[in-house]
Amino acid sequence: MEKQKEDVVTIKSSNKKNTNKSVKSNKKIETKNIANKDNKVVVITGVTSGMGNEVTKRLMEKGGYTIIGTCRILLSKSINEMASWNEKYTKSDLHLAIGDLTEMAQVRNLFYNIKIKLQKLGFDRIDILYLNAGQMLQKIDMSSENNELQWASNYLANVLLIELLLPLLRNSKDARIILTTCDKALKTKLNWDIINNPKKYSATALYNQSKLAELMFALEFDYRHLDEKNIRTFVVNPGRVRTNLGLRYTTGFQRFLCNLRNLRACSVEEGIASVMYLIEAPNLPSRVVYYKNMCPKMPSNYALDLCNREELYKSSFRILNLPLESPQDLEE
Numbered sequence: 001m002e003k004q005k006e007d008v009v010t011i012k013s014s015n016k017k018n019t020n021k022s023v024k025s026n027k028k029i030e031t032k033n034i035a036n037k038d039n040k041v042v043v044i045t046g047v048t049s050g051m052g053n054e055v056t057k058r059l060m061e062k063g064g065y066t067i068i069g070t071c072r073i074l075l076s077k078s079i080n081e082m083a084s085w086n087e088k089y090t091k092s093d094l095h096l097a098i099g100d101l102t103e104m105a106q107v108r109n110l111f112y113n114i115k116i117k118l119q120k121l122g123f124d125r126i127d128i129l130y131l132n133a134g135q136m137l138q139k140i141d142m143s144s145e146n147n148e149l150q151w152a153s154n155y156l157a158n159v160l161l162i163e164l165l166l167p168l169l170r171n172s173k174d175a176r177i178i179l180t181t182c183d184k185a186l187k188t189k190l191n192w193d194i195i196n197n198p199k200k201y202s203a204t205a206l207y208n209q210s211k212l213a214e215l216m217f218a219l220e221f222d223y224r225h226l227d228e229k230n231i232r233t234f235v236v237n238p239g240r241v242r243t244n245l246g247l248r249y250t251t252g253f254q255r256f257l258c259n260l261r262n263l264r265a266c267s268v269e270e271g272i273a274s275v276m277y278l279i280e281a282p283n284l285p286s287r288v289v290y291y292k293n294m295c296p297k298m299p300s301n302y303a304l305d306l307c308n309r310e311e312l313y314k315s316s317f318r319i320l321n322l323p324l325e326s327p328q329d330l331e332e
């Protein structure tokens with residue numbers, strides 16, 4: 001097996017000068033390597049900006065959390081910001097792990113690093129897995145593994161992380177997996193022609209497909225793991241939130257539209273309300289997966305359809321070379 005590269009960084013505060021320069025990602029910047037064993041163990045993807053960043057900060061402020069935050073590259077800006085949180089909020093601790101979620105090889109490496117880091121901190125479980133990272137692109141582009149970038153980072157990477165981290169989630173008494181979707185995903189249907197031939201379609205179409213797939217996968221995962229009462233799956237629709245989504249690598253009219261959209265969007269603080277609720281609420285109604293404005297909502301009939309979900313679930317496992325679990329699946 002290919003040797004895994006260790007890439008988790010425990011951050012300290014000595015990088016205050018050179019903001020916004022990337023640092024060598026496998027550099028060890030060790031300081032805080034202890035954690036309170038009573039802490040809730042949280043993994044959050046995409047902590048460098050927007051809602052992932054805000055939720056991380058909020059959990060640091062509250063205390064009682066050991067957080068592994070993931071980012072695609074390590075910028076000294078992120079290190080400085082998060083190092084200052086580690087210094088200021090001593091009742092939680094934050095560690096960074098690096099991986100570009102468009103490449104499944106990197107996602108597997110990220111999983112390995114999360115696991116090793118948790119082991120070093122003395123944890124064999126994950127209580128909260130907040131799969132927040134996502135991107136909205138202007139143009140269709142393919143990864144080196146030939147997956148469309150948004151489909152890969154917004155959907156495939158999440159499926160892979162959930163499946164790889166499942167043993168750690170199973171060790172928690174109350175594990176919660178949280179994904180995100182958007183309004184448009186509820187008004188669309190999965191179209192395998194779009195997913196298989198992305199170059200024929202718009203980047204927006206692929207974004208919406210990825211967000212619908214997140215919702216449908218969460219519903220199917222919840223259904224398939226009903227007997228595991230200690231693992232709950234949720235999908236949050238935050239509505240329109242004023243973040244960097246859609247603005248990275250976007251120029252011209254598209255950028256103008258994104259900025260216009262942001263004018264009517266809610267603040268990041270408002271946008272994370274449902275996620276914070278799902279992380280903190282001691283008791284949540286069972287079998288409710290989809291949330292908006294901190295309330296359970298009905299997903300679309302298309303997303304609820306068992307056949308549609310099963311097709312997506314099995315296809316995703318095939319794409320990711322993951323073994324299907326149930327005896328029914330194995331018969332096929």
Ligand SMILES: NC(=O)c1ccc[n+]([C@@H]2O[C@H](COP(=O)([O-])OP(=O)(O)OC[C@H]3O[C@@H](n4cnc5c(N)ncnc54)[C@H](OP(=O)(O)O)[C@@H]3O)[C@@H](O)[C@H]2O)c1
Pocket residue numbers: 045046047048049050051052070071072073099100101102132133134135153154180181182183237238239240241242243244245246248265
């Ligand atoms: N904002 C909204 O109105 C809205 C509405 C519905 C759903 N959502 C969903 O909410 C989630 C968070 O979005 P946001 O609005 O907070 O956007 P954001 O400010 O752009 O933050 C996205 C985060 O994901 C990370 N990310 C993107 N692509 C990645 C990749 N390939 N590998 C690793 N990390 C990657 C980004 O890292 P970098 O800093 O390196 O780019 C960033 O940390 C997304 O899944 C989005 O689809 C947002």
